Amino acid sequence: MEYLSNDIGSRLSGTENAAKAVEYTKNQLSSLGLDKVYLQEVMVPHWVRGEKETAYILDNKTKTVVPICALGGSVATPKTGLSATVIEVKSIEELNTLGEKVKGKIVFFNRPMDPLNIETFKSYGGCVDQRYSGAKEAAKFGALGTIVRSMNLRLDDFPHTGTQSYGDLPKEKYIPTAAISTNGAELLSKSLSVNPNLTFYFKQSCETLPDVLSHNVVGEIKGTEHPENIMVVGGHLDSWDLADGSHDDGAGVVQSMEAVRILKNLNYKPKNTIRVVLFMNEENGGKGGAKYEELAQQNKENHIFALESDSGGFTPRGFSFECDDTTFAKINSWKPFFEPYLIHSFVKGHGGSDIGHLTAKNIVKAGLKPDSQRYFDYHHAANDTFDAINKRELELGAATMATLLYLVDQKGFN
């Protein structure tokens, strides 16, 4: 983790750092004495942020600088920046009600994450449409740009990037879109309530370059009884560009490697094949996951289980499982193994976005669920760095994953 975060750093798809991370983790896996370590070629998008963005609120003659960052996939503003009056909305529905009234304006999406959900990913899910589709929807009505409140439960000065999509809009309709820090969003909203005619200025020079050849990194321990049955454990190698991506998803990468290292170190010979997969391009395209599935189908592979860690390196609390009720009942019978360590919160739910591509008929998918209270303090922001990781919490997650792999391998789902 230290090398990945501090020596390599941010690893956005298509960058030199992403390539370094492929090389580094491949070598690390090779040093574990696995049966096979290899790369899978995959073409990935290559979006670059360009110069650091600038933005300010111009309220009468008072200019207040606010922290923003371009959203992944966004186009640039004009070279001299973009200045317009602002309409604040809380949702895409509200935008649709306003319709043509937003023409020539900047739309400011300002629905905060709901602090009342204990499961902060639920609050993220309830907000992220503003970031992902806000620009596309506002462009339809002739808005000049969109500014989105960062997906962050905390009030601070970090803008949080993340992917956005123009969908099937024609290219000439693309408008620039950026995230604003939560403190910035609060300030902008308060300022608008006093002066609805203030103007907002922002400048960004991001662009999408041609796709780049990149790789998933795969390591394998061959099964002794059913080598044809494959169990995947993984996270994603790419990260956003604002920080070194220690929680998202450096944690998942090193935990997946560590889970396999633990089993190897115990000289455990799995019945089924265990495959650690470090996926490329989860953040802005999901090309690595899609390619992995494409090759699995081509090779007629039989995936029985997939486990992903992509929710940060915090104290593990349990797992979410994608499976039928009978299987879930079987999995729940393993709870006593996890209870002494307080990792026995087993729920049905999303496994992970990389393993989400897998379509094998009877596959069970699982996601490690760490404590989620602090995750969105760091997610996609400049503070998702090595110092935000606690070694002990990270290791507990890896050990938890190794345990689940062992149980699935030993006991199966039937």
Next chain:
Amino acid sequence: MEYLSNDIGSRLSGTENAAKAVEYTKNQLSSLGLDKVYLQEVMVPHWVRGEKETAYILDNKTKTVVPICALGGSVATPKTGLSATVIEVKSIEELNTLGEKVKGKIVFFNRPMDPLNIETFKSYGGCVDQRYSGAKEAAKFGALGTIVRSMNLRLDDFPHTGTQSYGDLPKEKYIPTAAISTNGAELLSKSLSVNPNLTFYFKQSCETLPDVLSHNVVGEIKGTEHPENIMVVGGHLDSWDLADGSHDDGAGVVQSMEAVRILKNLNYKPKNTIRVVLFMNEENGGKGGAKYEELAQQNKENHIFALESDSGGFTPRGFSFECDDTTFAKINSWKPFFEPYLIHSFVKGHGGSDIGHLTAKNIVKAGLKPDSQRYFDYHHAANDTFDAINKRELELGAATMATLLYLVDQKGFN
């Protein structure tokens, strides 16, 4: 919390800062519109660290400075410091086996916290005898001083202080004792394995001054049906001197106040009297807790419940309860109220050291149990500061405490 930590700062018993914290929290409680806010006088010890300690390993001619801090209650070294050869032991039993062999030497207690316990307080309990009684035991055999590995699961450069006791040793037998950082302990141990004749030097100028008048801070909401039944919620106001004590126990102080504020804010009229108590001198004497109990007995008060938060401001996981099995079964029937928030780890165990003084016949005691993985990274060390606190996690703890107070008040234990 911000005021307590950043404006007041460290609050060791007997200091001006401790008095400021009494004043500040009394005023804060008064602003909540409670029925009664008052102070309880209590005499507390007044130990002062004096100048910053220095220490080094002298190995042949190489001098390596290592981070140490005097343990609370320790005497000073001679003014020019203390220099001696070192005997490393892993336990007081090992010390007893060595006996007079430690005469004229520095005894180095180096048994680390056991990383395998998920409940880190258990590992603390398994180590802290070295800190609390190490000097007393080594002095019996004529050792000149003791150095104790910090109670910390992490390898870092922070020495962790904490209380120690010379027991019934005559004063002239007292020897100076200090904690060394975990990295320092590792270095000293490795150096000793190469050169058992190296010398260790340390200098500290701490002293115990005369006792000082201080206070517990108490606020009350009178019960509507059974005002004679008292439910306590509290934490301790004092902290060690090396930092502002945000986790230990600023968190417990503000959570206790917040729990009462929440109930007050909801305009909840408790059946029983709810009393928030901010205890003085938990860290090095427990005089506040003892005084509270003394007055409770004098006033023939009937305490039915006491809840303490003194395990850090991290994500709450549940509670520990001191009660009989029938009561514990009743309390467990409330688990469904906590389960949606993943705070339903209910165990039998220690409530808290301040409420530990309470002796009412049928009292039930409870301790908030936050996630404990990071607690000993900060405990009694210079990094237990405001920036180590996460607001959301802290608030979740307070809300959890308010919920338990409500349930006990509404449902009782019978």
